[in-house]
Amino acid sequence: MEVAQVSVFLENRSGGLVEVVDVLARNAIDMKALSLADMADFGILRLIVDDPERTRVILKEAGFTVDKTRVVAVEVPDRPGGLGETLHALRRNGINVEYMYSAARRKGESAIIIFRFDEIGRALDALHGAGVTVLDRFDPL
Amino acid sequence: MSTWNDPANGFHPLSAADYLPRARLEEVQLQRLRSTVALAYARVEHFRSRMDERGLTPKDVQTPADLARLPFTVKADLRDTYPFGLLACPMEEVVRLHASSGTTGRPIVVAYTQADIEVWKEVMVRAFASFGVHRGDIIQNAYGYGLFTGGLGAHYGAEALGATVIPISGGNTERQIMVMQDFGATVICCTPSYFLHLVERAVEEKIDFSRMRVGVFGAEPWSEAMRQRIQDDTGVRGYDIYGLSEIIGPGVGAECVHQVGLHLYEDHFFPEIIDPASGAVLPDGSEGELVLTTLSKRAMPMIRYRTRDVTTLIAEPCACGRTLRRIKRIERRSDDMFIIRGVNVFPSQVETALLRVDGTLPHYAIVLTREKGLDDMEVQVEVTAEVFSDKMRALETLHRNLGQELERVLGIRATVTLVEPRTLARSEGKAKRVIDKRKI
Numbered sequence: 001m002e003v004a005q006v007s008v009f010l011e012n013r014s015g016g017l018v019e020v021v022d023v024l025a026r027n028a029i030d031m032k033a034l035s036l037a038d039m040a041d042f043g044i045l046r047l048i049v050d051d052p053e054r055t056r057v058i059l060k061e062a063g064f065t066v067d068k069t070r071v072v073a074v075e076v077p078d079r080p081g082g083l084g085e086t087l088h089a090l091r092r093n094g095i096n097v098e099y100m101y102s103a104a105r106r107k108g109e110s111a112i113i114i115f116r117f118d119e120i121g122r123a124l125d126a127l128h129g130a131g132v133t134v135l136d137r138f139d140p141l
Numbered sequence: 142m143s144t145w146n147d148p149a150n151g152f153h154p155l156s157a158a159d160y161l162p163r164a165r166l167e168e169v170q171l172q173r174l175r176s177t178v179a180l181a182y183a184r185v186e187h188f189r190s191r192m193d194e195r196g197l198t199p200k201d202v203q204t205p206a207d208l209a210r211l212p213f214t215v216k217a218d219l220r221d222t223y224p225f226g227l228l229a230c231p232m233e234e235v236v237r238l239h240a241s242s243g244t245t246g247r248p249i250v251v252a253y254t255q256a257d258i259e260v261w262k263e264v265m266v267r268a269f270a271s272f273g274v275h276r277g278d279i280i281q282n283a284y285g286y287g288l289f290t291g292g293l294g295a296h297y298g299a300e301a302l303g304a305t306v307i308p309i310s311g312g313n314t315e316r317q318i319m320v321m322q323d324f325g326a327t328v329i330c331c332t333p334s335y336f337l338h339l340v341e342r343a344v345e346e347k348i349d350f351s352r353m354r355v356g357v358f359g360a361e362p363w364s365e366a367m368r369q370r371i372q373d374d375t376g377v378r379g380y381d382i383y384g385l386s387e388i389i390g391p392g393v394g395a396e397c398v399h400q401v402g403l404h405l406y407e408d409h410f411f412p413e414i415i416d417p418a419s420g421a422v423l424p425d426g427s428e429g430e431l432v433l434t435t436l437s438k439r440a441m442p443m444i445r446y447r448t449r450d451v452t453t454l455i456a457e458p459c460a461c462g463r464t465l466r467r468i469k470r471i472e473r474r475s476d477d478m479f480i481i482r483g484v485n486v487f488p489s490q491v492e493t494a495l496l497r498v499d500g501t502l503p504h505y506a507i508v509l510t511r512e513k514g515l516d517d518m519e520v521q522v523e524v525t526a527e528v529f530s531d532k533m534r535a536l537e538t539l540h541r542n543l544g545q546e547l548e549r550v551l552g553i554r555a556t557v558t559l560v561e562p563r564t565l566a567r568s569e570g571k572a573k574r575v576i577d578k579r580k581i
Contacts, residue, residue: 065526
């Protein structure tokens, strides 16, 4: 179904990212996937972790601006054209993708893609309707 | 002084008033002061009610020292009576209106009768003359023309002086440089930082501006070090000019060729130095806030206007022979207002703009820098959980809206930087909002 994602506001300065990573390491939080969206002056770090609520609280207490949002994790076949099937299903149903990124995967024949939608309910209907595998628990291993 | 009436050394027939014996000057001041107080009391409800509250009538002002019994006027009084509440004459007698930015984004309005315009012209002629500018000079007037008093104030004074005026107004560096070279300007009026910018471009483009002799620099704080740099690098003599719209515009005071403080045109503007905290009048030589009373203005007389500019009155005679007292160069203000690119900015205006964007007041700081002679204003805004989004588009919109609101409220562009919450220093009590890194 849906997966919780923690996003963190980062200034564009050296050492900003490592501070977040250190806080997570000190608290033994395991990162499953991440993406960094960056502009000239600032960035947004998006994280999929094993305990999103605890991560949110820990980062907030460390002084970061944090947000928790719902995203969708989808399994797509790890072969040429694998992602296209999912995207076509979304387009047929007129669903916009706000952003997406892929999660690292150690082995297996499928890749995991994280999607952020504005209309998450309609997006899930479209994905299910097209037979796409939506993960309800995110575990890339 | 063998050369006192030499135009190149600062003389014009109107400059005669600069050299009045003190006793005669003080007679003129007292007579004008009493008529100004009488006019303000008779015609302006605001001044009358303030005096009535204290049981004072114009008869209570018999000597300049009595002025200290009258209440101060502050910028908020002009804002509260916006637009015409302080007018002392019917609108038919007003020939000109100017306006400048106020603390809440609402401008303040100032008005002039024809006689006021004549006074303004006269003090500007005397200012140009004291810089050694005269008939035959070609004056490139790069102060902004319009509601701002700088452009037209310098313009009319330069014409009355008999000089040739190029009314080029502010901005458009390429055209400024072209005019500087092709028209052979000998004098330029602009902010000192803009002049440095022009010179830099002129040097890059190998433009000859060796005919330029005098720079009339005002509308922003600048230092003696900056003057020395301008004079050493360019051979242009840089003079400080002081003024504010509430009093008349540029021409309240100006330096002479000796460059040792600004002579105040005391026959038109009566100065006091006060302790900004207690309001007590301080003796000559003490540093404090400059308070000005207009002595000749008819459309909008101003009684004890608190300029918020911090300076010192110098009574010692000047080598130029002028009997007018001088003020030291203004380097700071008694409130947190700052001046950037000639525009007055209050931190409260920045707050107003930020509040319009998201309805919450985030932590913010204003950082002023000067790069290559040009001032920049950066507003750092902390991104709070309320405005943060995981979507880049939302943050870009926030960033853009902040910039647009700031420009709308302040009238100038500011760089907006979104920063992490812990970035800005927290302080007990009053936050340090303005970090001025400009080397002036």
